[in-house]
Amino acid sequence: MLVHRFEPPRQKTGSKSKTTPPNITVVTRVRPISSEEGSWGLVVAVCSRSDSIGAVDLHKLRRVVGGVPPLIVILLISIGADVQTKIIYDDVVHSLIPWAWDGNVGTLFAYGQKGSGKTFTVRGLEHLVAQSLFDGTLEGERNLYLAIFELAGNSAYDLLSARAPFPVREDHLGTTQLVGIQESQIGSTPELLALLNTANELRRSAHTVKNDGSLRSHAVCRIRIERPSQEPGRDGILYLIDLAGSEAARDVFSHLTERMKETRELNMSLSVLKDYIRSMPGIDKGDGTAPSKAYIPFRQSTLTKVLKHLFDSSESRQCRTTVIACINPSFLDTGASKNTLRYAEMLCQSQPAPKWEVHYPSAHTMHDLSYRVANKEKQVPVLGLLRS
Numbered sequence: 001m002l003v004h005r006f007e008p009p010r011q012k013t014g015s016k017s018k019t020t021p022p023n024i025t026v027v028t029r030v031r032p033i034s035s036e037e038g039s040w041g042l043v044v045a046v047c048s049r050s051d052s053i054g055a056v057d058l059h060k061l062r063r064v065v066g067g068v069p070p071l072i073v074i075l076l077i078s079i080g081a082d083v084q085t086k087i088i089y090d091d092v093v094h095s096l097i098p099w100a101w102d103g104n105v106g107t108l109f110a111y112g113q114k115g116s117g118k119t120f121t122v123r124g125l126e127h128l129v130a131q132s133l134f135d136g137t138l139e140g141e142r143n144l145y146l147a148i149f150e151l152a153g154n155s156a157y158d159l160l161s162a163r164a165p166f167p168v169r170e171d172h173l174g175t176t177q178l179v180g181i182q183e184s185q186i187g188s189t190p191e192l193l194a195l196l197n198t199a200n201e202l203r204r205s206a207h208t209v210k211n212d213g214s215l216r217s218h219a220v221c222r223i224r225i226e227r228p229s230q231e232p233g234r235d236g237i238l239y240l241i242d243l244a245g246s247e248a249a250r251d252v253f254s255h256l257t258e259r260m261k262e263t264r265e266l267n268m269s270l271s272v273l274k275d276y277i278r279s280m281p282g283i284d285k286g287d288g289t290a291p292s293k294a295y296i297p298f299r300q301s302t303l304t305k306v307l308k309h310l311f312d313s314s315e316s317r318q319c320r321t322t323v324i325a326c327i328n329p330s331f332l333d334t335g336a337s338k339n340t341l342r343y344a345e346m347l348c349q350s351q352p353a354p355k356w357e358v359h360y361p362s363a364h365t366m367h368d369l370s371y372r373v374a375n376k377e378k379q380v381p382v383l384g385l386l387r388s
């Protein structure tokens with residue numbers, strides 16, 4: 001009812017017209033709460049509406065002066081929860097494969113707070129990509145090469161070469177080069193999956209020593225698709241990226257200097273990526289005006305150096321990007337979930353109207369509606385929450 005009553009704000013007069021939208025598709029995915037989390041008393045605070053395309057309720061606890069029970073602030077946003085990885089793949093990832101096969105750059109990245117399901121999603125998608133690449137439906141002769149690496153802070157490690165560190169540099173043409181990285185030629189789905197498994201095991205074992213088991217590095221799987229009939233340098237590239245979870249310093253389990261430095265570098269790389277995306281043509285700053293051409297220090301972070309092609313107007317190959325914003329539905333994570341949705345909101349201002357239920361719809365719905373509901377001071381007691 002609230003969705004239907006809501007009128008999106010009018011475009012501000014005098015706002016600059018947008019330039020060509022970038023080729024970005026954004027979807028959000030709310031993971032289910034696990035039975036273990038349920039047994040700890042963590043209740044679901046973010047859930048999608050089965051009767052509404054792309055709408056989700058985000059319940060936020062607020063303490064009110066005077067002993068009034070906590071409020072639920074309801075935000076209406078996008079999303080479909082419990083969507084199977086295969087459905088996400090068919091709708092927004094599969095198209096990247098013929099795109100890269102034809103000599104373009106396809107990039108998928110999963111973004112979200114720690115524990116929101118990024119690795120789960122990317123691993124599932126990697127399996128489906130591995131099957132599609134060798135199912136015989138793609139035409140033409142191609143040679144496929146796989147590189148898997150990890151970006152932790154400002155260091156890069158080759159996961160196909162026993163986690164050997166390697167430098168990320170720019171050549172004289174401004175192209176990012178992964179110096180000395182190992183590329184393995186792949187000829188079948190099992191071969192590709194075996195290499196992915198080895199790399200993921202290596203990544204996980206390198207991080208288990210670091211207390212809470214969260215992966216604090218960005219994992220990049222790069223599949224280079226060489227077309228023997230074409231001149232060198234015209235290869236298609238497919239990137240599958242599992243970004244590290246964003247985290248606030250107060251949430252960091254250990255406050256050792258090394259650990260805090262790691263968190264700072266991680267947040268910095270995510271923030272530079274965000275600034276970078278914001279500066280792209282077609283991305284709205286949120287007030288209806290086109291972005292100013294601000295200088296973005298992409299060299300400050302290895303992540304943005306590696307992803308430079310996405311934002312570089314001199315890049316001759318066309319780029320298409322799919323972003324999956326992952327959400328942990330627990331009520332303890334609503335603040336982080338809201339940030340993730342805002343990030344998705346910023347990105348999807350450039351995409352056409354939602355096509356299906358996991359797409360993120362109107363950019364303004366979340367803020368305005370939450371504001372209205374909050375202003376009405378609608379109080380909805382949450383049974384059971386205080387006990388937990």
Ligand SMILES: Nc1ncnc2c1ncn2[C@@H]1O[C@H](COP(=O)(O)OP(=O)(O)OP(=O)(O)O)[C@@H](O)[C@H]1O
Pocket residue numbers: 030031032034112113114115116117118119120121213214215216244245326
């Ligand atoms: N769609 C899903 N369905 C079922 N379980 C899921 C789903 N998404 C995530 N999970 C489970 O939730 C937990 C956290 O997921 P995952 O490790 O992928 O999160 P993450 O965002 O990569 O975390 P981090 O950034 O801390 O490494 C895992 O136990 C995973 O199996």
